[in-house]
Amino acid sequence: MREALRKRAAALAAGAAALALALPLLAANHPGSRENFAIIERGRYLTVAADCAACHTDPHQSTAFAGGRPIETPFGVVLAANITPDRDTGIGGWTDRQFDTAVRQGKLPDGKRLYPAMPYPYYTKMSREDVLAIRAYLNTLPPVHNDVDSNQLPFPFNIRSAMWLWDALYFSPGSFKADPAQSDIWNRGAYLVEGPGHCGACHTPKTFLGGDKTRLQFQGYSIQGWFAPNITNDEAHGLGRWSNADVAEYMKKGHNRIAGASGPMGEEVADSSSQMTEADLNAIATYLKARSGQTLAASSVAVNDPMMVAGAAIYQDLCSACHRGDGHGVPYLIPDLATSSTAASREPTTLIRVVLRGAQTVATKDEPTGPAMPSFGWQLTDAQVAAVATYIRNSWGHAGPVLTEDEVRKARGNLAARND
């Protein structure tokens, strides 16, 4: 460990020296120049692709990128920083190098470390040019004076200096390296997914300290009261039954023949992927569909199990009018439970949440309907929710474990504490 850290530090120092040498050469065409349209436009697109607005724009405020939005982490709340070019409270006084260090190394100009709520472990894969293009775009925004005290974490997580340990454990700095054995489109997808898209921030399981379990990359993780599903090509739980076009369409429109995006993914579609190019979304689909998942052993519940019998009756009574008897729903309007990885998922957070509280899908320019699932939490007991969820995850070829009344009770309690 110590040896690895020392190597990493040496590499960093060498990189910094190289940067310092390169800077005078760049000055003639400074990437942060407000006159360089191509770079600013590239930065605008990357700001969208990196979904900076998801955290740095408070939806309750009219000013974009002025920070202050509470970001929920398993350890407490972090307020997103002001990234407008305000000199006092934003990033206006930072050098490009300081900006790049913050985005790709997780370190602030004063040497303090960022919390990984800022997805620098992913942004580190971005190229320096891309990061400085983002800076160039942010520089064009109106500066907003908004002093944000980001660190709202409880002891001991509020000790920023402890983050060096976290970085040592979980942070692997270094830009994306293309795999020459793969196609250009795969490599572009890999760059977007691993870098600016930071898909793993939600979709990769985390350790108890919030670091990626890299061996289980993209196999799904519970976050903010939802389960961000498996986005590998796993047949039962991931995107195995989705075509590349299905994946790209979902990201573009928020809806496809199988599913509709809601919750944090709905926000991602609205703020980010719906504004990305078809080529980039196709690249993302290509990369994700090339990722194999870990297929878990099926554990189907017998159709005559009392839970299944009760669940089938509830499904018929309350769900089938929209989702249809065969579970296939209505393309682009009512999600297809028979093909959906959310329904099949072993992790029932989303399934329980949607049944208890309902869900509003995202409305986009291409799919403006924005249908919503009503809440059934007032109507169904924990045992009834457990039964219908068990039925859904064991029908139409799905095979999942029985969901217990106790699991639903706990989920209901957790949901009650949430205002989103």
Next chain:
Amino acid sequence: MTRKLPKKDVVIVGLGWTGSIMANELTEEGLDVVAIERGPWRNTATDYPPNYVQDELRYRIRHELFLQPEQTTFTFRNKMDQTALPIRSWGAFMPPNGVGGGGVHWNAETWRFLPSDFVLRTHLTQRYGARFLPADMTIQDWGITFDELEPYYDRFEYLCGTSGTAGNLKGKIQEGGNPFEGPRSRPYPNPAQQQPFSHALFAKAARELGYKPFPQPSGNMSQAYTNPLGVRLGPCTYCGFCEWFGCANYSKASPQTTILPVLVRKPNFLVRDQSEVTRINLDSSGKRATGVTFVDTSGTEWEQPADLVILSAYTVFNVQLLLLSGIGKAYDPVANQGVIGRNFTHQTISDVTSFFDPAKFIFNPFIASGSIGMCIDEFNGDNFDHGPHGFVGGGYMGQVQTNGRPIETTPTPPGTPKWGAKWKQAVRESYQSALKPGTGVHGSMYSYRDVYLDLDPTYQDRFKRPLMRITMDFHENELKQNAFLTDKFAEVFQAMGARQVVKEYRKGPYDVTAYQTTHLCGGAVMGTDPKTSAINRYLQSWDVPNLFVMGASGFPQNAGYNPTGTLAALAYWSAEAIRSRYLKNPGPLLHA
């Protein structure tokens, strides 16, 4: 003190079908539009979700989706020499409230009027002579023809995804459709819905009697549909909770399921719900509207200035706002002068209840949809020779089984006690084997000199404004029409094999407590002469050219069909005139 809001290009009063259509058309033009709606915002999943919308007591009996008479109501009398009293519980009609308006609670029966309906006085006079019409009948031509309106009917049907079978494609009569309809430019966007047993049986009997039955055009989806705005609807599940209810399945065309999702994304559109417009403001000349005044739920009064005012509230409220704002001359039935309040009409509805042998007939009436049904149009409008019958007008009729809901669907043969064990037994025997169509005979009501709207001299609303007073009774022409149609309708059920057919004629006097339809029409009618009409053929006020009045209040008389298709087509027609002509040169589109 009234607080003044920043000026908008357009203010829309009432966000139902016509308000939504106008808002979408005018925001497309780049105009900054605000819609002010008296009732609440409504969404499918949060306001009428599938897990409680099928609550007959809540919605059908207790009228949850409708205007509460406590908020405002009308007074009613049959005759001019009577004293009108306030309606304290809705009966004959159901004034809507809230975003989506009547488009939320309707059955989605999506008809076009007949070509002759638009030139009614001319047509009837030519065919039967002027003396055939009753002297006090004040029917008139609309100032627009069916052919002019056809492209806009088409737009509305494609917006809604109307399910139906064309009867006349570009002049060619089509097998299985309504042979009496005017020529349509293309087929319905969706095939007709499936028909349950009783409907098929009605069609068979009607064919054997020489009629040409056809499926009722329906705004409930026979299959999944994406409309030209990109909004999606799902297939109807035939649950039979349509009229009086919102559709929980995104299956019934409504502003919510066809337009509003697109409209609310537009930065140049704003809705103020729970806000009641109390008057349209005029400048000192009285010839130009300067905007509207409205009151929010806190009682705060606001002025919303605007260049263009679109009045798109329910029929009676359109007329009330015109009268209270001093726009146009109030109708005086004694002097037979003035236009605002004139030519007010409703509908002439009746039904038959038929009892079949329970051992042979099981109809499953709960398999239903608001506008499935097999209809015949032989006795509508002037589709038949009225000469021998001594009346004018007519209506479609059909086995339109809209529901089998338990509280309402309790047909019992005559002579059954009204309660107790024998009543229960009769209901049990009849539920599956009796037929009582949801609409039955859907007759026209033509306009008369002494059927009108004016301001009540006694009763006021909470703002101390006079309530609207309805003076309405059936005239002999309509009662004759109804007797003839009801008899013809009963013959079909007889031919279906019913062992008892009970005719429920519509009789006078007009009963404001007995439900007919919500199709109140007229009061601010369109026409060619400012002496007999409030608005021109483009729905533009003759008196205040920057005011356009939408809706059935513009119908000079009511035809034998449901009005929504026509009032929506007129909204598109009016929007087109505003977009292509009015905005370039704001002012009267026609000079009288």
